[in-house]
Amino acid sequence: MTSNKICIERIGEGEYAIGESRVKITDGAYIVYHVIAIGEQTAEVSAAHGELIKETLSKSNKKVQFLIDLNHCGKNSPQARDCWRTYSLLETTTKVAIFGMHPVSRMIASFVMGKISKIEHYRFFSTEDEARDWFNE
Numbered sequence: 547m548t549s550n551k552i553c554i555e556r557i558g559e560g561e562y563a564i565g566e567s568r569v570k571i572t573d574g575a576y577i578v579y580h581v582i583a584i585g586e587q588t589a590e591v592s593a594a595h596g597e598l599i600k601e602t603l604s605k606s607n608k609k610v611q612f613l614i615d616l617n618h619c620g621k622n623s624p625q626a627r628d629c630w631r632t633y634s635l636l637e638t639t640t641k642v643a644i645f646g647m648h649p650v651s652r653m654i655a656s657f658v659m660g661k662i663s664k665i666e667h668y669r670f671f672s673t674e675d676e677a678r679d680w681f682n683e
Contacts, residue, residue, distance in 0.1 A: 552594040580613040589625030609640045617646035640669040643677035
């Protein structure tokens with residue numbers, strides 16, 4: 547089986563391309579790792595996110611909040627879901643906010659994530675504003 551490594555391309559200050567997806571990293575009271583997921587989220591894409599997350603966290607002793615936009619997301623591979631579950635469980639992760647999912651998909655994902663991982667700081671929202679409001683609570 548051939549594995550295609552996905553490159554991480556810096557496209558601006560704190561902005562990166564990982565495959566079709568985009569990442570915006572802001573550094574304030576917390577590091578906010580904002581993913582704009584575009585297209586299929588493969589094991590290779592999630593591995594690239596893992597590299598960027600590790601690099602980002604190695605440069606700071608701050609906690610991280612993940613803001614994940616699924617408005618343009620395609621299929622998520624089981625490996626990608628496992629990787630995101632792992633990032634969500636890092637002791638440096640304070641909150642994971644996911645938005646942009648169809649309500650039925652959100653309900654199924656919430657059920658699956660709740661049953662599998664019992665992550666209390668993992669929530670689904672309809673909009674980015676709702677997710678950011680939760681970050682500011």
